[in-house]
Amino acid sequence: MPPIAFDPRRVQRLIDGLAPRRRTRVVDVGANPVNVSPYDDLLRMGGCELWAFEPHPEAYEELRAMQRPHAHYLPYALGSGGTARLHVTEASGFTSLLAPAEETFAALGHWRRATRVREVVEVETHRLDDIAELPDFDLLKIDIQGGECEVFAHGQRVVSGAAAVISEVAMIPIYRDQPLLDEQMRQLRNLGFDLHKLLFMKSVRMTNRASRALPRRRFTSQGVDGDAVFVRGLLDLGSLPDEHLKHLAILADAVFGSHDLAVYLLGLLHDRGQVEPSVVADHVAALGVDPTG
Template structure:
């Protein structure tokens, strides 16, 4: 379990940490179909966003609604080669990959939404080659099967990031789509460990006799969702001070892992970058905690 987003608590945390700059988010595939997990942090002015969205209508909406600290560019981020963008009836399915007819036939859904209505020849750009992109802390990515190409051609940029939130899938919605284990392997080589799922959908088979089964009761197939990967997940002491600060902010405000945030604060306290009292000041703002110890420092007794 974790605590819900609380702007006042996050503001207090940022005050304790006093980072050298505002937390930065890069959103590759920023099509505004859903509320992004960093929306609360952005609304309170706690982060800056650099988003990439090649679909004209979606990009226009992003730019129209953009507030302070939001920057949106039309790049197709990938491996730097020329490719074909498959524009689908539902823009959320638009991809550089071809939708998988076999998967859709087995599940009995997505066929109409994933129908390719236009094919556009595009030049992709490597994340490492985007000159105007500043150092960032979180990569949020949803590019419908092209995530590994972005990772592999963005390794230089990702060395400064502490967190990746990526759409992952356990089933091939697209032909030759890298799945969850593939993403975990690529990011693992770069020092990122799988931390949690923000959500994970499941689907039911709908072929043959399965059509008699009520969809809401029979959904056995693991589907897709958003996964959080964290750099040096079990070795936070390897992160620099500023990286730990931004990780703590993101852990609280974006992916709601306040225990991980407290662990990051603990490393900063050990380095005497913040005072132990300040760690407890933050913990006092969280629900479901034990009584503050009389002696400032890490509590030796674990709370049940």
């Protein structure tokens, strides 16, 4: 069956039924608008607040020009603090504090031109735990081309309070010394998060003279990277506070499409007397399911 589409009417009814004390808060680290972010629909309807970090000057100005509601933009590079080298590549989506792994591109036969370093710029990095402007938040969305673990390591205090993390994870190194999926899982598990799902995974055809005979659309078996969702306290959600569960339910339905998780959370909140039975039944019906079975 096709995935359930985002529906602002369904999401607004869910928010109204949950009645959280504030809007859901999203922090986006590496908010270069080269791709549509999974929270964009929720932000567009006014269902969340956004704090977005983007150190690349052109991308930062492009974000500011969008004038999205309830959005705050900060031109900081996040990391361990101190000076770092930003590798600005021909395709801005590959720009990173890490140097591109040329040996990977040689093996794959992809992205050599896009990852060519156009200039190296010294930038001051900031520790996520030290950002005074940042309130408590519910979702960390992070995509900084290999530097994610550095942010987790220097943002443990604020990250550990979030309900979920959406992080770009890699199966093979696109950058030199890049931590891969297993390292992100280990680091986030230490902060109380478990892997919930992959939103998507990009894959390619490893290309040489022989494999060029294969159509690219049909033969792409090598996983490269994708976005993974991690949920705090995944196997013990019943021990978490009501407000935490409310914001996680909104994110599950509106951002990462885990509708069964959203209904599960509604069930927990109903059992606590936090939502009316009609809220659960109405939401199930809005998903196209008969709530009576």
